[in-house]
Amino acid sequence: MTGGANNAMESRRTTVRDMRRSNRSVILTSIYRSGPLSRFELVRETSLSAASVSNLVGELLEEGVVEEAGSVESDGGRPRVLLRVAPGFASVAGAEVGETRVRVELFDLAMQVLATVEYPIESPTPEPSLVVDRVLQGLAEVTAQAGVAPAQVLGLGVAVAGIVEGPADAVVHAQTLGWDAVPLGAMLQAGTTVPVQVDNGANTLGQAEMWFGAGRGAEHAVIALVGSGVGSALVANGVSYRGARSSAGEWGHTTIAYGGRQCRCGSSGCLEAYAGAEGVLDRFRQANRGKAAPGADEESAFSALLDLTGSSKVAAQVIDETIGYLGAGFANLVNLFNPERIVLGGWAGIAIGERYLPQLREATARHALRQPFAQVSIELCELGQDAVALGAATLPVLRLLREGGARRPDTLAAR
Template identity: 80%
Template structure:
């Protein structure tokens, strides 16, 4: 009975959060729960402060219907993005309003796990202090990283591009804070954010592509995330786009990432430009400079044209394999390409995809911006709250874990 009650609370709370504000009548209609069950469970959630009233709407001949929403200040969540050039940590309320942000630059492309843990935990303390909330009000910390994440309990990260082999990142973080920790792949967190709040809303079969320094994808089928046997599904960037092609950072040859990831694009430009690199103080500035020079440099124009072609071929593979209704292009370099070349990208995809599944897909840009990975990481503790029916989870410190 307790499990059923928690399950029903979870169903109600998830509908309120994802579709709200909703009235009790709408909740009964959407969940198929009886009016009495909805009334009793909503009463509990109101008494506990998880849900609050949010105005009313007119009904057909009766009293106005009170609308309900998840209370934004019931608790707070923190999302951290471990990128290749920075660690970004943000604190949100439950309406996903950003209340505080800190960013720490990373000087090395292969940071030691201990350095990442230090930045994440320092950022956690800083955003909590800056926002003026107590540690007890923080429901959880979600961390997004590159690579394969095995978990969710005591998540272990395998990230060849970072030089990480079976790093127990979840345990390393959990040993130093009593705030609940969850770790996931950055493409998956971007995908969850876009499916909940952005360009993926309303789609049941979609792919959210992250194109930055590296390349990945979140796969959604039947409204649920597809992760494979051990959570490594979605490593789209390491599918082979050219047999015997360029060496990827993962060590394999011809990976898509070696041709459309920002690092690979800039390397291809440098090779084609007699060894002269693109101008810019860092990777993002250099990539932007490359795009800006398309009108004046034939080499830049050719490299960008080829990049759109490779990316279109990669999208066509997704279309032919998964038959999605929507492909969402995100990631910082993906957004830069999409701003300027989305029509060309659609044409390149059409040239490589089967006609019928291509006719059924729309290709759109990420709506939440370049920092959506951290927001997606923050939705990890929100999802746990929804699944637990509104009951927060706390942990106690454990012995420190070290990277292997």
């Protein structure tokens, strides 16, 4: 056989493998995102033939990626068997590198928590090596708590602040942390055999809410994260929008007041300097003649500040202004992106939204154009403060779905 014929045959084999992987991915993603589903429903949802669905589902069942989950009655025929991704097929880990702590959680594939640990971070600008040590320590601890071997962990997703070029072999640019081109992905991967992926915390929050929370069903959405800092995840046509080099969504560093307050990023007038918890608490301290809100840490101080609004005119004014700044920031998102939904999350965002969501909607309406505002709903996130770590853990799940259920990318190619 000539070299040309060999090349043509190998090309056809590659094409068949790629198509098979793609079809498995479509089926597995449908089951994971919309399941449990029957084979009949999979044919309708994926537009694959009944024979293809039957064959590929058979493979996934045999490999243990998918399992039967009961049955439903059909019209005049036998009950239809429902299928779901097997929760025990593997575990996934998610880590959130926050302003004051590192949180690491282990999940099964149904995203049920198996184990959780937290470690404090004392410095607002921690050394990358300290963060790496905390994350890897947490991974070892949660797997030990759950009795899960490292080989059973599909991957570790890590959520951090700043611009992340990744998610594999990720390089992190985080001015607020004092990090400049930190090879965080490589540093983490050097310390574990578990595959590591890194992403921005707002993006992982966004993925969690879009998959499991308040963003479900939306094709055009913004997930806003308000913690010590401020960020966002953008979703267009059902797909995360990252920009040219993954820095899209840095909403907190859009200018809201020309020549305004100094921001942690080094610029002035950023939304984060007015609406992030650190900026809010600083604004209160300055307006309160140098007296800070009581609390052992930023979260407790922010909660105390909200409680003070009933008895302190200064606290009430600062929070009222904060709602106004957030409303103006939301209006910018409405006018720029025309989303159908904005979801407010992050620990400070949840604290504000639980008390003042109607006022925030009103503040947004005052600054937004009428037509796009009429088309958007502003909702509070559904997954709570732990959604960032949960979203980080979906990074290895997403890779599993894309690879059609293969634990490692080359598994299917070898078959």
